[in-house]
Amino acid sequence: MSYIRTMLGDIAPDQLGFTYSHEHIVCRPGHWKDRNVDDLLLDEPIKSQSDVEIFKRAGGKAIVDATAIDYGRDVYAVQSISKNTGVHIIGTAGFNKSFLWDSLRPGSTETYYEWIERSSIKQLANFVVDEVELGMENTAVRAGQVKFGTGYNTISPLEEKTLRAVAMAQHITKAPIHSHTEVGTMALEQIVMLKEEGIDITHLSIGHMDRNPDTYYHLKIADEGAYLCFDGIGKVKYYSENVRINCILELVKRGYQKQILISGDTARKSYYKSYGGGLGLGYIIEQWVPRFIEEADEAGFDGKSLIDEFFIHNPRNNFTFKK
Template sequence: MRFIRTLHGDIHPEELGITYSHEHIVCRPPYWVEQGADDLLLDDKEKSKQDVIDFKNLGGQAIVDATAVDYGRDVIAVKEIAEETGVTIIGTAGFNKSFLWDAKLPQKVKEVVGNYNTYYEWIDSTSINTLADFVIKEIEEGLEGTGIRGGQVKFGTGYNRISPLEEKTLRAVARAHHETKAPMHSHTEAGTMGLEQVELLKSEGVNLEYISFGHMDRNPDPFYHRKMAETGALLSFDGISKIKYAPESTRINCILELVKNGYEDQILISGDTARKSYYKHYDYGLGLENILLKWVPRFIEDANARGFDGEKLIDKFFIENPARCFTFKK
């Protein structure tokens, strides 16, 4: 039995279509609310929806919303955007990374997990298996008790280190994956600690072909990418459009180096568009349209010039690989 779980029900993998594999659509991260960081609050459903419509008008069909519970997701608003635009959206169960856990636990989350004060207190006070049960319920029953089920499980670690609580959530998410067969996604801060995450996942018996590692292009090291790909995992190049981290030529070189070494079936592409200033309809940014509108033609031209079949690779990165990556394999 193979299916992809979306916010509006389960679909066949072949129905997914052109997919952005890591985005954020409507979210109010409690940590950034407390810091007064307005740019990191995607808090206007209608503006987010307009960017999703731009994506759809360019042929986009599906988006993976990688917003976990500790990043202030708005499950209802995102489901409404999916229904109003016709774009398939996949939701995310699990956790992000530990520095966010100093934030106060919102009342709606307290109602589901118990009367803890902060995410840190909740995770620190709760056993691995009980945390796993929380993630399992989000996949099998609904995100934050909404009845809207998640389609992947996520964990994250910090920059050049894995804290004890991050290891705890990694193990909880791995166990939830075993129970639900949901695909896994990893947040790697600035692309670091991927290989260390791999060792912990192996100790939990995870088949690494069922996981995608995020933010690989934040660490544009072809040797590192090759070592990650050798595990069988998928590598998410989800910083497209973010020139402040690296020029597109650097990302494309890393991607084509993986293709040259036979790993084209393990590459995902997205933008991790998580700021108002990245969105076109919030603050005049490049928006969700930029990858399909400008990056894809540029990639095809560059790949073809180097002797690759750029169009075929785009189909792999946006259609074939996501359909395989986000499939439940029961």
């Protein structure tokens, strides 16, 4: 039986609906909290919920919360937002990247770095399995994907360790697997390691592909069967929407429209409307989608059909547990 695991329980894949594939809803990353970087603390659940409500009113049905344990999850707060709004939210097991691992684990006197360093790959894998099958952080709220991350143009030994642990956990749980890439780098190297672990790359989505707007690179990743997550929508400080849309349409031209996911990675107060004036969770549906449809139609494609692929069909396929 196929299913998608949300923070409120398992649902049939066709119940998922219009989905953002990589967001952050409530999080207090220790690395940034210790440095008093307030913009990176999404620490007021009622404000986060207000933006989720905007998303729902615009037609959104589901959000993937990509916040792993080392990025300061608040499992119950996010589950409550799901209950209160009726929006499906998928939680994330696993890890982010070593850059963040200098903070203390909750309820522990050791840092994430120290914990990962002293643990075996099997021990870390068992931790991830438990987050999927039992619940995250001693709750009964189960994760719906597993995650690892790597750094900018490098994969540290401990990042490789978590990658292989997450791969082991994926074999056991059959959960979809997601990777963080720093500035869109090291995706092909990640794929090599995952294939060494026997992972079916069609179960993998790779984040932050629009931070590295290189069509040749994107095509090489798509050739491997992975989903490419363009999750920086609205962040013109990196690239204009024209650059992102052109990268997406280049993939579509080669027939890879079924491997594209779209989202905003809203991990700052300044990205949220309800925290004080950012574009917010409504932006993609309300403004980016109409623009994409217009540009896709002008390029000779059926823009509406592509939007259905990116936000409905592809998330449904990617986030389904494949037994």
